[in-house]
Amino acid sequence: MVFAPSAPDKRLDILGDAGESAGRSRMNAAVLMRITRMAFRHRARMAVAILATVLAAVFQLFVPQLLGRAVDQAQGLIGQAGAQAVEPSVAEAALLTTALLLLSASVLRGLATMMQNYQGEAVGQIIAYELRLAFYRQLQCLSASWRDRVHSGDLITRGMLDVEGVRLWVSTGVLRMVLLSVLIGGGAVILFQIDALLAAIALSMVPIIGVRASVARLKLREAWLALQEEMSLLTRVMEENLAGIRVVRAFAASAYEMSRFDRISERARQVSARRIALFVSSTTQMTFIYFIVMGLVLWVGGQKVLDGAITLGQLTEFLGFMLILQMPVRQIGWMVNSIARASTCGGRLFAVLDLVPSIADGPDARPLPPGKGVLRFQNVSFTYKGRRQDRPTLSGIDFEAKPGTMIGIVGPPGSGKSTIASLIGRTYDVDSGAITIDGMDIRQATVASVREAVAVVQQQSFLFTASLEHNIAYGAPWSDRANIERSAGASQLHDYINRLPGDYRTLVGERGVSLSGGQKQRLAIARGILPDSRIIVFDDATAAVDAVTEQRIRQAIASAMADRTVIVIAHRLTSLMHADEILFLEEGRIVERGSHAVLVALNGRYADLYRLQTREAGRPAPDAEAAS
């Protein structure tokens, strides 16, 4: 028996940046630069967005000044720092002007902010769209040797959450940084001109809150990631319990399962509580610091008003300035967090996008020459990368399959049968030796032409959540109904489909019809024979189909595909005993070969297996001639 537990090297090194899962948040300047460059490729939008941001900040800065001026004017003081006292009517006119300016500043600020937000969001969404497409394209062309070592859940996370992480930074992070710089810079210039001490006090909240917020945010992020980990564990426990409910009931294990649930749930609850405590103390503290600073401004500023150093209006201006700066300063923490997130998310995305597919067309790849599908294995050896093995998966495999003939491949589990199927479809490349189709090495041919020439029907084929028709026509979406029905007919599925209320339009899967194991395999066969390839490989494709149906399928395919090259891999001998040549595989080598009659006469391993299977059946096996 071949025991293949999950090896520690299942995850690829390049994907080893466990920053996201291990809760470390490393900054990576190169990644951030690359994201920023992507953003600035949309030059016009970014220019508009940045201009709008600067304008929004400038108009925002007018507001406290105007408020301060209004307070002085309301006391009948006019001019720089309420320099002169005037008549009430003059003051009233001045108030009217201030009010209009205030209204204009607000409206303009609103419009500029709208532009800033919208354009920022647009650039972010466009980049997300571009990244999604690039990721999708890459996903479809990366080779199996790479995919074997990556969790599918991990790939989905990259395509969904990591794209979002990058998008958020582009949409809001970059522009908020601009906004904050202008607000603080401009505000400092204005306030220091009025009163240095007071300005220093008011602005002291910026570094204090900024640093605290950043530290708290990074801690929160770690707590959040820890919580995510606990939650995904809890999810798995719940999912398994529900999916395996019959086992749970059979062993009356609900108490055991509840204690398992409680243990993990309790851990998640503790992590969640820690997160709440962190969040609450950091937000409330920031508010507290803000108000303390405001109190100091009131105190010191009030003293200065009493001393006549500044006017009441100017004090109001200070307070107003603190009011508008409150939100942006609190967002410093958010920004630091989003930088950290964008950096890890971007890193993880680019790790996939930058991979070079190992199976791709070379510069001088040509399509396969036209032909009938002569398949030849010449001294082929192959080992799976990254798997610890003491022997090659395949070595010295040599055979030829001609159009109109059938090769059968049989052998114990782990002997390399399915690997042969994968090599023919160029899911992997051979280590040494060569595979040729109609005389051309498939590594020199374009991948597309090889896969067009070869159809592989797997034991466990993936069914898409779509109609039966869509699933059958998956490899030939422009087929007409007659062809689809012919394929379904040959795989003995047509009658069944016809009886369904929605016939070929019936959905497969959760919301549609659920197919039995045998029906799924028959669907895969229909799908495999529809594109009319030169070579067709059945990789244990009828294991779950009963013997009578299998025989009907075989006859239908034999008459429809009389001139094709057929490879049948199976462990049920009735599936391949009528093949022109049978290869018996053991530990990656062909140990016996010949027709059924020859192999039975050889009285070796094949004959042994044949006896095992026929004794099981309780009577002599049907004659090979009769079956074909």
Added chain:
Amino acid sequence: MTGAPQLGRNERPNPPPLAVVGSQTSQDEEIFGRAYDPWVVRRFLRYLAPYRRQLMLGIGAIVIFIAMQLAVPLVVRAAIDRALAGPEAGAALLQLACAVFFAVVTISYIANHVMEFVVGRVAQALLFDLRRAMYAHLQKVSLTFMDKTETGRLMSRLQGDVGALQEFLESSIYAIGDLLLLVGIIVVTLSLDPVLGGLTLLVVPALFAVRAVWLPLARQSFMRARETQSATNAALAETVHGVRTIQELQREDLNFTLFDAKAGDNLRAQLSASKYTNIMVPIVDTLMGVAMATVVIVGGGLALDDALDIGVVVAFLFYVQRFFDPIRSLTLQYSVMQRAMSAGQRIFEVLDVEIDVNDAPDAIDLDRAPARDDAERGAVELRNVTFGYNRNQPILRDVSLRAAAGETVALVGATGSGKTSIAALAHRFYDVWEGAVLIDGHDVRSVTQASLARTVGMVLQDPFLFSGTIYENIRYASEGADREAVIAAATAVGLHRVIESLPDGYETVLEESGGGLSLGQRQLISFARALVADTRILILDEATASIDSYTEREIQKALAILLKGRTALVIAHRLATIRGADRIVVLQDGQVIESGSHAELAAAGGAYSRLNQMNYASFDDIEAKPA
């Protein structure tokens, strides 16, 4: 606009290909209904009862917090009018005012901390409580319910829906705060100066009106953005899972075109949603500008005439800044409530699913109850059983069969003949409609379920492994079993050497439902699990169809060990098992049609001998004859 999908190489304009990427997601979980459902709220409140005092504390803290927030501008006002501008202006009063200010913000800080902490903790506790209640209930509800409900759907109850109720609780409590703040601002401004207050507050109804018009329009656009996003993600996930088939069948280009169309739809929907979000910004800013201008003109004018203290003008400017926050949260509250009500309905629906298999009040313990007589101990019997899953569609009709102590009875028949139902009934997964199932001569309805499970073990056709170590999987719920018992079981089924050869041995962690193990090995682990549980009676759904001859040999050997000395009902698929059984029962359309030993039945010329003649390697794929 870059959103326009481009034509791929594969694209031919006419006719359209028979192709989609990603499933057509159904929206039935997203339907928005009523925002207030008294039934849901009543049920919900029951879960809040244990936290009543904490909630009171939280609400008290909110009231104090809001009062302090309202007080801040008033203190500033007092500082200006008394300490800076009044007749008694001076440092002493200023210090007093500042002391009051610091006191107010300190109290505010404490109240804020208490409120955030309590609300966060209670909402979290509620989330965990609800999830646990639902999960615990699902451990007991009938399998009929579990059979027809998809795991994914239950998971979204256990996660998304409880999350919606958590959000509802949090936002409801904050909504109280928002409401208080809004009312507080209105009361304070009106009492500071009715004229100025009245004029300034005109923007409040204006804000409400604008949002009332905007929200329904915007919500549609937001939903569209969410839908297209999940459609795009679904397509991506499907491609991840099916990529091998995609590459083999050369669907890359067409899929890319289809995905591009979905991603492009999403981009457009997101941009439209963003327009809706941002159109509010200048509107709100304009209304805020109007309010400030009003304060400046009216308030400033009044102050000039000495009809109003200048500090009041400053206080007003503070209050104006706070108008919008509570209004925005309060209008958003509506969708939160809608979501919570439909989530609550779904949660309580699950919690209300009846538990139909229960211990009778006078249920006896099988281990202690004396068997009627010695012949009954270890016997399994179905007596005139009629049973089905849907009313009026009986699966079993008047079935009687009996396995005496130590006997192995094979159940044979086509899919749908009722084999699996018999196995399920013997373990009381369901209750019979008519007749009775007897274990040790006792009706299964008269014994406790726990003792029944200690007596009757079960091995399912599809071996189910949990994530965890091999050791944990073999021991599973038999927590009393020690390491020796686990090793002995693994040795008995022929797995010990294989497990020992792994670097981590028994501590090897299995991933995603036993991935990395062959089907045969998984089946052997489930055999070992049953050996550790060591029940007197075993119900066994034999190995799957697609096991190869080599593995089958191992399975047959293990099976012989497993069945030794036990009473067994085996749903048999393989001739080897069938022939080894003491007796064979052939089922057809829910009735026993033949019963006897292999030799007897093969010679009888009935259904069994016909099946035998057809040389099936396995009996389980014979499809039921079309009705």
